[in-house]
Amino acid sequence: MDCFLDIWYDSLNKSGEELCGDKVKVLKTEHKTIVVLSDGLGSGVKANILATLTAEIIVTMLRADVPLKEVVSTVIGTLPVCKVREIAYATFTAIEIDHETNSFKIFNFDNPPTFHFRNGRHVELNRTSEIILGKQISTAEGQLERGDLLGVVSDGILHAGMGNLWNFGWEWENVAAHMEQLLRSSSRAKPIVQGLVSKTQSLYGQQVGDDATFVGIYARERHSLMVFTGPPLDRMTDEYQAQRLLDFEGRKVVCGGTTGTILESYLGEVIDVDLSTLRDDVPPIGRLSEIDLLTEGIITMSHALDYMRECAGEEFRLPRDRNGATLLAQELLRADSVFFLVGQQINEFYQNPLLPRNLSIRKNLVLEISQFLREHNKEVRIEFC
Amino acid sequence: MQKINLLVCMGSACHQKGVYHLRTALQKLLTDHRLEAQVELKGAFCLGPCMNAIVLKVGDQLILNVTPENVEQKFADDILPLLAEVNG
Numbered sequence: 314m315d316c317f318l319d320i321w322y323d324s325l326n327k328s329g330e331e332l333c334g335d336k337v338k339v340l341k342t343e344h345k346t347i348v349v350l351s352d353g354l355g356s357g358v359k360a361n362i363l364a365t366l367t368a369e370i371i372v373t374m375l376r377a378d379v380p381l382k383e384v385v386s387t388v389i390g391t392l393p394v395c396k397v398r399e400i401a402y403a404t405f406t407a408i409e410i411d412h413e414t415n416s417f418k419i420f421n422f423d424n425p426p427t428f429h430f431r432n433g434r435h436v437e438l439n440r441t442s443e444i445i446l447g448k449q450i451s452t453a454e455g456q457l458e459r460g461d462l463l464g465v466v467s468d469g470i471l472h473a474g475m476g477n478l479w480n481f482g483w484e485w486e487n488v489a490a491h492m493e494q495l496l497r498s499s500s501r502a503k504p505i506v507q508g509l510v511s512k513t514q515s516l517y518g519q520q521v522g523d524d525a526t527f528v529g530i531y532a533r534e535r536h537s538l539m540v541f542t543g544p545p546l547d548r549m550t551d552e553y554q555a556q557r558l559l560d561f562e563g564r565k566v567v568c569g570g571t572t573g574t575i576l577e578s579y580l581g582e583v584i585d586v587d588l589s590t591l592r593d594d595v596p597p598i599g600r601l602s603e604i605d606l607l608t609e610g611i612i613t614m615s616h617a618l619d620y621m622r623e624c625a626g627e628e629f630r631l632p633r634d635r636n637g638a639t640l641l642a643q644e645l646l647r648a649d650s651v652f653f654l655v656g657q658q659i660n661e662f663y664q665n666p667l668l669p670r671n672l673s674i675r676k677n678l679v680l681e682i683s684q685f686l687r688e689h690n691k692e693v694r695i696e697f698c
Numbered sequence: 699m700q701k702i703n704l705l706v707c708m709g710s711a712c713h714q715k716g717v718y719h720l721r722t723a724l725q726k727l728l729t730d731h732r733l734e735a736q737v738e739l740k741g742a743f744c745l746g747p748c749m750n751a752i753v754l755k756v757g758d759q760l761i762l763n764v765t766p767e768n769v770e771q772k773f774a775d776d777i778l779p780l781l782a783e784v785n786g
Contacts, residue, residue: 570709570744577743586708586741591721596713599743609743611710662711662748 316415316459317535317649318346320690321502322528323510325469327356328521334360335467335526338368340376341692344412347375350528351405352424352467360403360524367392367403381409382445385420389446406465408530415457415532422450425471428464428489429455433496435489457532462505464492469525470509473516483516502531537563538648542610543656543675544571545698554654554698555579559603561652566644567601569610572656576601595636606644608637611675617641618682626689645682650692653679657697701738702784704728704777705755709744712752719766720752727773737781756780 322337334353340346351367353360367388374384385407393402404423410416419427419438429438438453457463466488475482483491488509495508506529513525539561545554555576558565567573577584584599584607591597595616596609608614616638624630628646631639645651655676676697683693706712706721721739728734745753750762759780764772 570707573743584743586743588721588741591708591718591741593718596708596710596717597741599708599741607743609708609710609713612713660711660748662751 315535316457316532317692318410319502319531319533319649320346320348320529321506321531322350322526323506324524324526325510325514325517325521327469327524328519330357330524332358332361333526334364334524335469336361336364336368337526337528338372340372342376345375346410346412346530347372348408348410348465348528348530349405350424350465350467350526351403352469352524352526353403356524363403367405371405371407375407375409381407381418381420385422385450386445389422389448389450408463408465410457410530417455417457417463419453419463420450421452422448425466425468425485426451427453428462428466428492430462430464430492430496431458432460433493435493459532459534461532462492462496462502463530464509465526465528465530467524467526469521469523470513470527472523473513473525475522477518478516500531500533502529505529505531535563536647536649537561537652538566538644538650539563539652539654540566540568540645541572541576541654541656542568542614542679544569544575544658545656546658547698548658550698551575552579554656557654564605564644564648565603566606566608566641567604568608568614568641569656571658571660572610573599573601573607576604576607590636590640592634592636595638598637598640606640608641611678613637613641614675614678614682617645618678618685621646621682621685626685645686646689648691650694651683651686653683653693653695655679655695655697702736702756702781703738703740704781705740705742705745707743707745707751707753707755708741709748709751711748712745715751716766717752720764720769723766723769724773727770731778733781736785757784 320339324333324335326333334356336351338349349368349371351364353364370388371384406421406424408419429436440451440453443450471484472482495505499505506527509527541558582601586597586599588597599607601607620642631642686693728737745755752764754761754764761776
């Protein structure tokens with residue numbers, strides 16, 4: 314089943330520390346997703362460096378397709394051991410998820426067990442334990458179904474409330490129960506993780522006793538979006554590309570006057586321009602059946618990119634105004650994966666040297682938007698035509 | 699009687715040339731000439747000849763190179779006769 318892995322993490326620093334001693338690394342390649350949470354011994358700079366080093370080694374080796382087990386043994390073999398405490402300097406959980414099958418493998422060295430939720434309920438993972446280089450590693454395998462959530466935690470989450478509210482913190486079972494509540498309220502990883510971490514913070518009260526991190530990996534329905542912008546080089550392919558847009562499974566957006574008229578004639582309709590969305594700096598949107606959003610091209614896209622940058626990718630911080638650019642930004646930010654179909658026919662008008670440079674090339678604009686979206690954890694595919 | 703559509707291009711080029719202000723000016727001219735009852739001012743997606751922005755359209759006739767500056771002249775010289783023609 315096609316799932317999107319919606320991943321979000323959040324950390325609390327131990328009170329008084331500028332740096333977090335927990336480190337999360339997420340890497341998505343074409344075939345797999347890798348998530349590592351490393352918890353460095355102690356807190357502050359030393360813990361941060363150790364956790365970063367550990368997470369970085371694991372991600373780098375997994376990226377190079379070294380088998381997870383080999384990676385784990387390399388890291389355990391390399392990790393220094395604290396002379397005073399006789400324990401390793403960093404613990405870690407490494408998860409690898411195959412995109413084809415949604416099967417996952419977890420290797421856990423001394424972190425709390427990973428949570429697994431299915432249909433909103435906590436379910437036990439099938440854990441086995443292995444000895445690698447004399448260290449006990451807990452492993453688990455399984456397959457993600459749509460709606461599943463894996464929760465990776467550092468021990469700082471479980472210890473919240475220790476010594477004041479409870480003798481031993483709110484502990485693993487209660488974290489699981491609270492997660493079940495949060496899962497009922499949202500279908501996105503971010504609000505769930507933020508909810509869990511803010512609960513942790515409130516349980517700690519004034520004094521956060523330990524670095525605390527929660528990573529949520531939510532396998533949920535993919536929100537797909539296709540953006541068709543610019544007329545194709547070869548006019549003979551106009552209809553073919555228009556049909557591809559109509560066949561796309563997901564939201565459909567057209568950015569461009571000429572591109573709009575291609576769809577207009579293909580659908581045999583007349584674009585209904587919504588003049589209430591006309592702004593001094595943004596042209597109005599139009600309406601066509603089957604198309605979720607139809608805007609002018611370059612000016613609107615350029616403003617949408619500005620809006621997305623100004624709000625740092627947070628949809629709720631977009632300007633309240635309803636115009637082509639805010640609506641486009643909203644579509645882009647709501648999507649998990651975006652497919653840009655970019656026509657490269659040159660409009661003579663844009664060869665005018667008096668125009669601002671960023672208005673002159675559609676391709677650059679799409680590349681800039683794509684880069685922004687990728688930086689915000691979205692999958693982006695671009696095809697030129 | 700059906701209203702005549704006066705289409706104003708809202709494409710990129712026309713936008714750059716100030717269609718936002720042109721629209722207000724056109725609306726005012728229609729009011730001044732008491733044509734509101736007969737003429738509907740409508741937006742259109744790219745009407746084609748971007749090099750001659752701003753582009754207007756009445757029936758199947760295009761009116762080219764209209765700007766907020768020359769709109770009154772264009773209205774008297776080109777737009778009014780076309781509207782009368784279509785109406786007649």
